[in-house]
Amino acid sequence: MHQAPSTSTPAGQTALMLGLETSCDETATAVVRGDGLVVADRVRSQLEAHAPFGGVVPEIAARAHVEVLDLLIARTMADAGLGFGDLAGIAATTGPGLIGGLMVGAVTGKAIAAAHGLPFYAVNHLEGHVLTPRLADGIAFPYLVLLVSGGHCQLVLATGVGRYRRLGTTIDDAVGEAFDKVAKLLGLGYPGGPALERLAAEGDPARFALPRPLLGRPGCHFSFSGLKTAVLHLARAQSAPPATWRADLAAGFQAAVADTLVDRTRHAVEAARAATPDLGHLVVAGGVAANAVVRDRLETLAGEQGLAFAAPPLRWCGDNAAMIAWAALERRSAGFADDPLDAPVRARWPLDPGAEPAIGAGIKA
Ligand code: KG4
Ligand code: ZN
Secondary structure (H helix, E strand, O other): OOOOOOOOOHHHHHOEEEEEEOOOOEEEEEEEEOOOOEEEEEEEEOHHHHHHHOOOOHHHHHHHHHHHHHHHHHHHHHHHOOOHHHOOEEEEEEEOOOHHHHHHHHHHHHHHHHHHOOOEEEEEHHHHHHHHHHHHHOOOOOEEEEEEOOOOEEEEEEEEOOEEEEEEEEOOOOHHHHHHHHHHHOOOOOOHHHHHHHHHOOOOOOOOOOOOOOOOOOOOOEOOHHHHHHHHHHHHHOOOOHHHOHHHHHHHHHHHHHHHHHHHHHHHHHHHHHHOOOOOEEEEEOHHHHOHHHHHHHHHHHHHOOOEEEOOOHHHHOOOOHHHHHHHHHHHHOOOOOEOOOOOOOOOOOOOOOOOOOOOOOOOO
């Protein structure tokens, strides 16, 4: 292992990192430069393979990563006009995520690193999401991130590279998962979030009284299963044709989610301020950050709290490899060493191992 030069040096600014992301249902590869230039960036979704099952099937995901990863890397290197010898390192997501897919990315990354004598970086997928605002907008520490996707629902205070405090997490479903399940219930396809948002735009959010789980309660944790069950009961109780209630129920669900996210995030802002008075930004990241209602409500909250608001561009909100390469570059420039070639893959890998657990079972790391 060797100590890396800083990005503040010319060598750090021009360092090129290949990133691989295979933790869920996107195979992604990217080359990013130390100064934040994304030289090449490809994402290949497996949506079609999983859609018939209404969710991600781990075995199908792993096989699909094996089938496309080599080709995607070759195309990405060609896009960048680079050979492996031009790289300063290879970074792969090694957790948290689906173990089969993680193994595909990690083994591939390690093999390229070994063959070309390059440093290997084992990157935490959550760290990739959390550091994306620095890649996209050059945001300075400290900032608060609301990470909302199909697999994650967390509030993280980032005070430096490798310095993350998890202020809140979900005690049951991730918010994207709740969107997907409610969408399925309403007869929409997978992934349901975008379709549900479109349907909700035609509905009346006030028609159905839906619960706002944990609203007003102390702390910053989330819970969505009660809301999901309430939607299920209301949908079953309807006797009129779906056209008269589906959009209203979608709008009601989306409004309840937005209220909950805003309430929990407000608490997290208070907790973050108590820890670091110079908090500058509220950032929303993850696939659900694509939801315009959620974004607008969070932007309003940020304004009320005197914080700047940022949301990475949509292509970097969802899973991608630019964030993985970037996280490795950040670690490198902060003086962290690269990782050994026997670095493990981990289905669970909390960003903040010391975080207080959420109440209840089924807590997402
Ligand atoms: O970050 P992402 O692409 O993948 C991971 O889950 O890691 O997030 C996908 C999730 C899915 O649950 C999807 O339904 C949700 O983000 N999503 C949305 C919207 N677009 C994507 N949820 C609500 N509204 C949207 N417009
Ligand atoms: Zn993700």
